[in-house]
Amino acid sequence: MIDFTFTEHDKKVLDAVRAEALVCRGYARHYDENEHEFPPDELPEAKDFPPTMSLFAGRGKDDTSLGVMSMMLAAAQSWGDYSVRMRRGKGGLGNAALRAAGTPEQQKQWGHLTLAMAITEPGCGSDPSRVQMTAVLDAATNEWVLNGEKIFVTTGCRADGVVVWATIDKAAGRAGIKSFLVEKGAPGFVVAHKEKKLGIRADDTAAYVFKDCRIPRGNLLGGNEEIPKESSGGFRGVMKTFNMTRPAVAAIGLGIAQAALDFTREQLQAAGVAIEYGPGAAGQSALAQRFLELEALYEAAMLTVLRAAWLSDAGKSNNLESSICKAKGGAAVREITQGCIELLGPMGASREHLLEKWFRDVRITDIYEGTGQIQRLIIARDILGYGRDELK
Numbered sequence: 001m002i003d004f005t006f007t008e009h010d011k012k013v014l015d016a017v018r019a020e021a022l023v024c025r026g027y028a029r030h031y032d033e034n035e036h037e038f039p040p041d042e043l044p045e046a047k048d049f050p051p052t053m054s055l056f057a058g059r060g061k062d063d064t065s066l067g068v069m070s071m072m073l074a075a076a077q078s079w080g081d082y083s084v085r086m087r088r089g090k091g092g093l094g095n096a097a098l099r100a101a102g103t104p105e106q107q108k109q110w111g112h113l114t115l116a117m118a119i120t121e122p123g124c125g126s127d128p129s130r131v132q133m134t135a136v137l138d139a140a141t142n143e144w145v146l147n148g149e150k151i152f153v154t155t156g157c158r159a160d161g162v163v164v165w166a167t168i169d170k171a172a173g174r175a176g177i178k179s180f181l182v183e184k185g186a187p188g189f190v191v192a193h194k195e196k197k198l199g200i201r202a203d204d205t206a207a208y209v210f211k212d213c214r215i216p217r218g219n220l221l222g223g224n225e226e227i228p229k230e231s232s233g234g235f236r237g238v239m240k241t242f243n244m245t246r247p248a249v250a251a252i253g254l255g256i257a258q259a260a261l262d263f264t265r266e267q268l269q270a271a272g273v274a275i276e277y278g279p280g281a282a283g284q285s286a287l288a289q290r291f292l293e294l295e296a297l298y299e300a301a302m303l304t305v306l307r308a309a310w311l312s313d314a315g316k317s318n319n320l321e322s323s324i325c326k327a328k329g330g331a332a333v334r335e336i337t338q339g340c341i342e343l344l345g346p347m348g349a350s351r352e353h354l355l356e357k358w359f360r361d362v363r364i365t366d367i368y369e370g371t372g373q374i375q376r377l378i379i380a381r382d383i384l385g386y387g388r389d390e391l392k
């Protein structure tokens with residue numbers, strides 16, 4: 001049975017995370033306006049908060065499952081400020097790829113590093129099978145030689161290394177694409193610049209260049225004794241990563257949307273607009289009606305996220321559900337933040353408040369980890385039973 005009732009212990013964990021998130025919110029405007037700066041790893045006012053993982057220590061068998069709780073934590077953190085909080089966290093998207101596709105030895109060797117994930121290139125985004133970056137094995141030195149460019153790499157500047165996609169055989173299409181772990185400092189690996197963005201500006205997003213970059217042969221994820229065509233380090237192995245990261249991205253967007261709803265509710269109530277849950281929408285003002293609609297949208301989207309996480313916790317496939325919650329979440333957070341701006345008028349657009357920033361920050365959640373359109377393609381293929389080549 002699906003049950004998303006949070007235990008008292010879980011509620012305390014979430015309250016603690018929200019308290020810390022509020023500290024991050026205090027820095028939100030500064031790093032939004034000073035994009036060239038990096039938030040510190042430790043904020044002075046937040047240093048006494050316990051690490052999030054230690055809050056999990058006392059969890060019992062009746063507490064909410066780990067995946068579901070992780071989604072709630074992601075939402076609680078981004079409710080404060082997504083990018084400032086992210087800077088303080090350890091690990092990146094590449095760590096999830098390492099866990100999904102690395103051998104136990106590789107996970108042991110690199111698991112402690114913060115790893116970015118670089119798939120996107122100037123000519124390759126939604127269709128990752130078009131990766132142009134090449135990896136050629138130099139049998140004489142037993143090294144891979146990487147050549148190519150990657151753009152929009154989240155955590156790209158501060159990461160210790162990156163899981164990068166490159167093709168070992170362009171003619172083989174998807175089967176030729178493999179993922180490699182490249183540590184910072186590898187010869188020929190350069191962080192070219194930090195990207196400038198619409199939102200999540202405190203987030204560090206980098207562009208990379210690999211020019212005759214040499215890495216040991218053992219850095220192919222999944223192991224490469226025989227360089228199998230479908231090793232776990234290949235296309236399919238790393239795509240598995242997205243089944244938990246897509247719900248997490250949706251949860252992050254929803255945490256920001258929740259902040260926008262909280263702010264809007266406060267402002268409406270301060271202006272004398274009553275929002276009541278008893279009488280139903282029809283008996284209320286147009287402002288309250290619209291607000292209730294936006295809240296209902298939030299609840300519906302959050303339930304799709306929790307369901308995707310719950311399926312994963314239960315050891316069931318969540319390929320379809322992770323795309324559903326990403327598509328639903330990405331669209332919902334755009335509507336919610338825009339709707340909140342409409343409800344508050346000029347106050348919603350003013351830089352005196354964070355609402356206009358939240359509106360900009362959520363936009364990315366409908367783009368990275370697969371755009372809304374790509375999620376709809378995946379959903380349609382799954383429901384209608386089409387293959388990748390039949391519906392694209």
Ligand SMILES: Cc1cc2nc3c(=O)[nH]c(=O)nc-3n(C[C@H](O)[C@H](O)[C@H](O)COP(=O)(O)OP(=O)(O)OC[C@H]3O[C@@H](n4cnc5c(N)ncnc54)[C@H](O)[C@@H]3O)c2cc1C
Binds near residue numbers: 117125197
């Ligand atoms: C802030 C930020 C951080 C990012 N972080 C990372 C990262 O860490 N690692 C990484 O590898 N990438 C990252 N990305 C890249 C991101 O994943 C891509 O931008 C995204 O996958 C879309 O690719 P694209 O920008 O090339 O758009 P395109 O693929 O060129 O798509 C353009 C538009 O066409 C639509 N479209 C494309 N194909 C279809 C289709 N078949 N049917 C219908 N519509 C379609 C898309 O939905 C989109 O609206 C990041 C991007 C940003 C902005």
